[in-house]
Amino acid sequence: MRRILSILLENEAGALSRIVGLFSQRGYNIETLTVAPTQDESLSRITITTRGDERVLEQITKQVNKLVDVLKITDLTEGPHIERELMLIKLRAQGAKREEIKRTADIFRGQIVDVTPTIYTVQLTGPSDKLDAFIDAVRDVTEIVETVRSGVSGIARGERSLGV
Amino acid sequence: MTKTPRSDQAGQGQLMLSGAQMVCQSLSDLGIKHIFGYPGGSVLDIYDALFQHGDIEHILVRHEQAAVHAADAYSRATGKVGVCLVTSGPGATNTLTGIATAYMDSVPLVVLSGNVPTYLIGNDAFQENDMIGCSRPIVKHSFLCKKAEEIPAAIAKAFYIAATGRPGPVVVDLPKDTQNPALKFPYHLPRDIKLRSYNPTVKGHGRQIKKALETLLAAKRPVIYVGGGAIACDAAPLVTRFAELLGMPVTCTLMGLGAFPGTHKQSLGMLGMHGTFEANKAMHNSDCILAVGARFDDRVTNNVAKFCPQATILHIDIDPTSISKTVTAHVPIVGSVDHVLQQMLDELEAHPVRPNEAALGEWWQTINNWRARKCLTYTDSTETIKPQKVIETLYKITQGDAYITSDVGQHQMFAALYYPFAKPRRWINSGGLGTMGFGLPAAMGVQKAFPEAVVACVTGDGSIQMNIQELSTCLQYGLPIKIISLNNAQLGMVKQWQDMFYSNRHSQSYMESMPDFVKLAEAYGHVGMRVSDPADLERAMSEAFAMTNRLVFMDIQVDQAEHVYPMHIKFGAMDDMYLSKTERT
Numbered sequence: 001m002r003r004i005l006s007i008l009l010e011n012e013a014g015a016l017s018r019i020v021g022l023f024s025q026r027g028y029n030i031e032t033l034t035v036a037p038t039q040d041e042s043l044s045r046i047t048i049t050t051r052g053d054e055r056v057l058e059q060i061t062k063q064v065n066k067l068v069d070v071l072k073i074t075d076l077t078e079g080p081h082i083e084r085e086l087m088l089i090k091l092r093a094q095g096a097k098r099e100e101i102k103r104t105a106d107i108f109r110g111q112i113v114d115v116t117p118t119i120y121t122v123q124l125t126g127p128s129d130k131l132d133a134f135i136d137a138v139r140d141v142t143e144i145v146e147t148v149r150s151g152v153s154g155i156a157r158g159e160r161s162l163g164v
Numbered sequence: 165m166t167k168t169p170r171s172d173q174a175g176q177g178q179l180m181l182s183g184a185q186m187v188c189q190s191l192s193d194l195g196i197k198h199i200f201g202y203p204g205g206s207v208l209d210i211y212d213a214l215f216q217h218g219d220i221e222h223i224l225v226r227h228e229q230a231a232v233h234a235a236d237a238y239s240r241a242t243g244k245v246g247v248c249l250v251t252s253g254p255g256a257t258n259t260l261t262g263i264a265t266a267y268m269d270s271v272p273l274v275v276l277s278g279n280v281p282t283y284l285i286g287n288d289a290f291q292e293n294d295m296i297g298c299s300r301p302i303v304k305h306s307f308l309c310k311k312a313e314e315i316p317a318a319i320a321k322a323f324y325i326a327a328t329g330r331p332g333p334v335v336v337d338l339p340k341d342t343q344n345p346a347l348k349f350p351y352h353l354p355r356d357i358k359l360r361s362y363n364p365t366v367k368g369h370g371r372q373i374k375k376a377l378e379t380l381l382a383a384k385r386p387v388i389y390v391g392g393g394a395i396a397c398d399a400a401p402l403v404t405r406f407a408e409l410l411g412m413p414v415t416c417t418l419m420g421l422g423a424f425p426g427t428h429k430q431s432l433g434m435l436g437m438h439g440t441f442e443a444n445k446a447m448h449n450s451d452c453i454l455a456v457g458a459r460f461d462d463r464v465t466n467n468v469a470k471f472c473p474q475a476t477i478l479h480i481d482i483d484p485t486s487i488s489k490t491v492t493a494h495v496p497i498v499g500s501v502d503h504v505l506q507q508m509l510d511e512l513e514a515h516p517v518r519p520n521e522a523a524l525g526e527w528w529q530t531i532n533n534w535r536a537r538k539c540l541t542y543t544d545s546t547e548t549i550k551p552q553k554v555i556e557t558l559y560k561i562t563q564g565d566a567y568i569t570s571d572v573g574q575h576q577m578f579a580a581l582y583y584p585f586a587k588p589r590r591w592i593n594s595g596g597l598g599t600m601g602f603g604l605p606a607a608m609g610v611q612k613a614f615p616e617a618v619v620a621c622v623t624g625d626g627s628i629q630m631n632i633q634e635l636s637t638c639l640q641y642g643l644p645i646k647i648i649s650l651n652n653a654q655l656g657m658v659k660q661w662q663d664m665f666y667s668n669r670h671s672q673s674y675m676e677s678m679p680d681f682v683k684l685a686e687a688y689g690h691v692g693m694r695v696s697d698p699a700d701l702e703r704a705m706s707e708a709f710a711m712t713n714r715l716v717f718m719d720i721q722v723d724q725a726e727h728v729y730p731m732h733i734k735f736g737a738m739d740d741m742y743l744s745k746t747e748r749t
Contacts, residue, residue: 025301071361
């Protein structure tokens with residue numbers, strides 16, 4: 001089962017490598033990972049998407065919590081939450097295809113952020129499955145030259161928050 | 165500079181120290197008397213400061229791995245944090261086996277490693293190595309100091325983290341330029357360490373404790389299963405009080421030996437892969453297991469799917485990751501064993517409910533029938549020395565009161581089974597990592613901590629050669645260790661498996677060109693003894709132990725064919741065991 005884990009940790013050199021090292025060392029899977037400082041510069045926030053059953057998830061949560069640098073970890077998928085990922089996708093855009101790409105991007109509420117006579121670069125934000133769906137839709141229309149995705153960032157809905 | 169005043173007292177002038185001096189001052193302010201290490205380019209400034217400081221005794225080993233094992237055993241024997249100091253590059257990488265050993269057995273250590281100057285980090289400089297990266301999976305935490313001013317706080321935090329919660333090794337990496345003796349900075353050692361991201365739970369949850377006690381008291385076939393966690397927090401007296409109050413059987417893991425006296429009438433001995441028949445039988449047939457600072461290691465459980473099918477599991481552990489990792493705990497209690505057992509004893513005092521006497525009596529009757537199997541019986545010989553006999557003789561001569569360090573292999577299991585430890589911190593072995601070469605440096609650490617104590621290193625011809633160079637350290641510091649080497653000219657445990665599971669194909673388990681250990685000991689300035697006749701064993705060992713101020717290397721030529729039994733049958737349940745070469749359950 002896919003899970004979104006949010007981790008709050010000390011913004012120290014090497015803290016990220018302890019998390020990543022833990023996942024590889026214990027054979028846990030990382031699908032996406034994002035990391036950046038928070039409004040409090042002494043803290044970093046990591047979002048990891050992973051897969052595993054209840055037992056594995058429980059171990060992951062405990063093992064991450066055991067790291068000295070980690071303040072908190074929560075499984076966002078346990079409650080209502082918002083999940084967003086950013087994708088930049090570079091598409092071959094020539095002739096009649098230019099119009100079809102534009103229409104498809106509009107349907108997905110994507111924006112064309114760079115244009116050349118042969119290329120459209122589309123920016124798209126949303127849950128990961130929306131980005132997947134756009135790729136599937138546009139693949140039939142034209143050649144995908146390049147994609148880059150930010151990985152998932154997530155936050156709980158309402159009052160629930162991850163803080164010190 | 166000697167005996168600098170403590171800087172954190174109000175009204176005193178600010179003490180100005182170099183980074184190298186800060187290392188020494190922090191250590192002595194934290195009460196450190198001994199450190200084990202080996203100098204090199206990146207720590208010369210620290211060694212110079214140490215030389216001038218004078219308060220800390222440094223023990224110069226012959227290989228950095230030995231420094232860590234010695235500091236580790238010093239810690240296991242005393243309960244204090246062990247400290248070692250090594251240089252960058254190979255000095256640091258040589259410590260990794262030792263650090264991993266301490267990590268697996270939850271031993272509090274602080275490893276200070278030098279590094280190349282900060283401006284050379286990442287440049288493939290001479291003797292550069294990413295120590296923080298290399299050690300990351302095997303440390304509890306690590307610090308890289310980039311400025312001299314950071315050193316005292318990093319060291320103070322390292323000691324705090326190493327010793328609290330589930331103990332473990334902490335690395336402090338010190339680039340050479342942070343040690344510069346020419347640059348002085350204000351020295352301040354923080355005393356009251358608080359970390360917002362690290363707050364181990366020590367006290368158990370009241371409701372869980374009540375629930376666990378109710379379940380345990382209602383059980384008809386209870387077993388108390390005690391691990392190294394009980395020793396780490398000095399809870400052995402509480403374990404005994406608790407077990408005696410309830411009259412329940414107790415079994416200890418390899419790491420837990422001594423947490424409950426092996427000589428006690430309620431003791432079932434060690435459990436697990438080479439556990440006793442009665443301990444493994446009792447576990448398998450139990451209806452309630454109270455795990456006390458033990459982690460259901462694979463060397464204990466055998467096949468987890470077949471593990472103790474009728475038992476309700478009550479699990480006390482300070483580390484939440486140990487709970488329900490391999491075996492699901494029905495009643496988990498996160499907390500330190502000493503706190504939780506005290507809470508349980510308080511609860512028992514307030515509500516004097518006791519176990520069902522009739523059921524417990526019946527359970528003991530069953531257990532005594534298993535005991536009658538006398539699974540540790542072996543056929544003694546007048547021709548060859550049996551390894552079991554060596555340990556029994558050692559027990560007799562040391563009156564069961566020695567510090568025993570061991571290496572890894574058959575001799576380790578024989579020592580664990582045939583030397584019933586009555587006290588905690590007397591059995592010093594590498595349980596989790598299984599590090600050959602641990603025994604001799606470990607004995608050095610123990611002897612340094614307790615100069616008057618009887619310290620014996622039970623080893624084998626394979627293991628002893630993995631850190632044999634430390635005989636030189638023992639001479640330098642006059643450490644009168646007794647090395648009891650069970651020499652079968654084989655890698656005994658490997659050979660046992662090859663005998664049992666590889667149709668006697670002894671691939672690389674036979675040691676040709678064995679050195680003359682007697683001459684070797686003599687070459688290092690010690691006493692060497694060779695014993696091959698069973699009739700000479702006891703007398704020779706008495707002579708060895710009578711030489712209280714000399715290291716004696718006893719090269720004891722033992723039966724090459726002997727196997728360690730009982731032994732779990734692979735993929736079986738706790739009670740599936742080989743009992744001898746011809747018998748199995």
